[in-house]
Amino acid sequence: MTEITKEIVAEHGLSEDEYQELLRVLGRVPNLTELGIFSVMWSEHCSYKSSKKWLKTLPTSAPWVICGPGENAGVIDIGDGQAAIFKMESHNHPSYIEPYQGAATGVGGIMRDVFTMGARPVANMNALRFGRPDHPKTRHLVSGVVAGISGYGNCMGVPTVGGETNFHSSYDGNILVNAMTVGIADTDKIFYSAAAGVGNPVVYVGSKTGRDGIHGATMASAEFDDDSEEKRPTVQVGDPFTEKLLLEACLELMATDAIVAIQDMGAAGLTSSSFEMADKGGVGIELNLDQVPMREEGMTPYEIMLSESQERMLMVLKPGREEEARRIFEKWELDFSVIGKVTDTGRMVLTMQGETVADLPVAPLADAAPEYDRPWVKTPIQAPIRGEDVAAPNDLGEALIKLMGSSEIASRKWIWEQYDHMVMGDTIQRPGGDAAVVRVHGTGKALAITTDCTPRYCFADPVTGGAQAVAEAWRNITATGALPLAITDCMNFGNPQRPEIMGQFVGCIEGMKNACLALDFPVISGNVSLYNETNGTGIHPTPAVGGVGILKDLAHMTTLAFKEDGDIVLLLGDLTGEMGQSLYLREIEGREEGAPPTVDLAKERKYGDYLRAMIEKGLVTAAHDISDGGLGVALAEMALAGNIGAELEIETDLPPHAALFAETQAAYVITAKPDDVEMLRGFALADDIPLHILGTIGHTDLKIGGWLTISLGRLRDVHAGWLPELMAGPGSEQE
């Protein structure tokens, strides 16, 4: 028996206080397996010990929310007896170590979260943050991550329909890979994780358990292992084929009524899945570890409980339904094993080879999980930068060209062409627009899906940045004509034990909360990833937001592409000329400074609701919100998407570069048929909504009177060229 020393406790990431608490709960010294289980349960990842206090402040309910945070994924009602189930999750660290497998298993993990709840995944998204483009590792990481997402998602046959990609030096040593999955289920066929029914069988299905990803504990356990083979891999390898089988088998079993509860084995594998199921159900669980299907010989209880092997699920079945379930899993050539039963003891009892190897109280262990109120300081706010404070460029046209070919704005086609974004036959808006639109199979309605966050805003002003992330997601959904319903989030931050970082977290949450409330856009699921630091430098705070909305009728949908010669271009909203944190400032002036643009949530709501109503009336032929790069970039993107130019005139008191490139919030560019403009203006006037005519669509140049004239060809070259050129350099080869 291994003696539990201070070093072993420390290697398990438990603080002195936490270990004392453990002793109190348990009433004795734990054995190594028990210590491993505690360390996992009380890790930041599983216990949310630094973030819980603040996460609780986010709004999570609305009449259409069926299940908020706390389950594997959140659930909303989308009408007609159907629900959308979705969540976003990070796989940052593994993706940095091994980009292909790290990203692939991230995708696999998030899909399991969604189909565990009874949904068929219908769309994947990915929010990626890489270091500066010329960092020596960037190409390798981009190519590996994209190939990994592609490799897993494509094989699963779930379309990857969108995402976002940023490059910034703050991610040089710590990239972010956030994956989101959206699924659809019937509202009366949603599955939860609370175990119930004393005596019911606990069943393991999927892949066998190997020594995959036994994390920080690796060293500790290696020391106590007699056959010290080679150093164990801490990276898991994904097997998308097995996951595809697992998906089909689970959905087949879910069509019966044999399942009482189900939970995927994600991070912390069998430990967290079994504890969560027992804790939620207020029951005990007894597991016989000899029955766990194993890939390798001589695995210890410690290894079995902490393994992060992928493509596995744990279920509680109704009594007597084992054989029926077994037949389904065997048909799909998957392992199936009854490994235990539900008990009324409130304890988790693990046995192996006739011996009790762990015996832990479930509720006390869960209840005693640490929760910290970490000290935090408010992020100092910088002064706004107005147009007048910024020198005018020599040439407005060249400035726009530079922005269109910059790392933040350039087309991501190189990425999404590697993703099968059409499989399942319901992708109505492919990547490249504001939000992806995916039809609900067999109906005339659709989901609009987007991910958004502008980390440089969050870094400059977390409260504004947090609100902006939510507002932009809401706008992107609105721009398609859809009604935004709810969000998931992935809170990526640095070390929470540093008060400045904790202050960023607290600020972002506050901003998000304000926006969610103002926009009726609750948080229904999410994930927190802390300690994203290298050498003491944290990443930009990155609260990635994944939004979902509903289009009740596909007949009323818009895209951002300019449609037809003669359509009128209008600006919905006001140009504020706020230049702080703009890409213009960064790309043209080389400055990352100032306060980010103001987020006026009342205006967001009002202007967005107006736009949606106008789209529904059929008065809008194209719509695109203003974000990175401002009005100029928005216009250029619409022209490129439609392959038609425009002749425009912008009347403003602002300096031209501020009018064109300030990243004004709560604003859209829309187009309409000439005959409909009066109606649009009438509705706008009645609601006191600013709507300005900018000009007319036509020809092959983007022409802004007195300011610039650029051919679409030139715009397309820089916009389309940047990423392929970057990736053509060395280091980007794929396996």
Next chain:
Amino acid sequence: MKAAVIVFPGSNCDRDLKVALAQSMGRDPDMVWHGDSQLPPTDLIAIPGGFSYGDYLRAGAMAANSPIMREVVKKAAAGTPVLAICNGFQVATETGMLPGALLRNAGQKFVCRDVNLLITSQNERFVGGFELGEVVRFPVAHHDGNYFADTDTLEELEAEGQVAFKYAGADGELTAEANPNGSLNNIAGIYNKAGNVLGLMPHPERLISEELGGTDGRRFFDHLVNSIV
């Protein structure tokens, strides 16, 4: 008319193909499990896209050895029309129903996008709905679509009119840029000698309505169904 869609573990365009066929046929095709050794009576066998057996070892290799494929090969030899799309095409070459092989894309990457295809031979049953020399648009989505055959086979394919589709520019020009995967002679799809088996990498079932962005696929299936009935 009756059609059968073969389903392997890892198939993932089976539903899409079913929807496309049903739209044109007015009834659902039969979905046939790879482990079955019998095909229901059918006028058309369709092998869908996806990643049968994860595309492990070689794309299509394991599926080619499944019990149902023995039956499919027999039926094809007896003249039943077979439509093999994407992974289905890979399976068909692995069984020997179609000559050549599909290698890793020249660009190494999975590629998903619309491509233009030149109709390069007249096969009334499969492409009678299009003109010879017409350019149609279907999407591709594959990692291993780089068509290879030895020189003799290639010459024979061309000479016998067995090349069904070639990747082309919008104006029908056969350029390297139009070729998404490095296929020899820009080949996107081929027939067997008898002309009753068509294998192609692009996915006609993905463009079957205006909502989805195009209807060339719809035209393809409508004609196929009409010509078989």
Next chain:
Amino acid sequence: MKARVYISLKNGVLDPQGKAISHALQGLGFGNVLDARQGKTIDLELTGADPAEAEAEVEKMCQQLLANTVIENYSIEILD
């Protein structure tokens, strides 16, 4: 008993992976690389103790599944 199967592309079959690898190596400054070809190995763990029998079995496996003889060559090595 252990057997190893080597599978390589036939001469004359374009090897995109090999090409990418040599290109990448040259890009990394390995100017001495003239060409690269990628192949695969499959290591099999077999029951039985007769090497000749094992080889015959593995030969059958190659023909039926492991290699695609349209494009690939294979060779078999019985390891112990």
Next chain:
Amino acid sequence: MKARVYISLKNGVLDPQGKAISHALQGLGFGNVLDARQGKTIDLELTGADPAEAEAEVEKMCQQLLANTVIENYSIEILD
């Protein structure tokens, strides 16, 4: 000069391809297959005539590009 690099997954790393191959072989009636692991080979054609130098160069190539040392092992053979 020719060199061959063998790349295989480290022990304990899941090998989905190998798993599927052994499964498929068993399904085809090769009951004697206990396990399969898939690896790859890279055959390099190099300039220069010094085997020791070549090996040192290939070693660098493996570290920098050819092998993913997080999950893979490699070995080098100089063929002539």
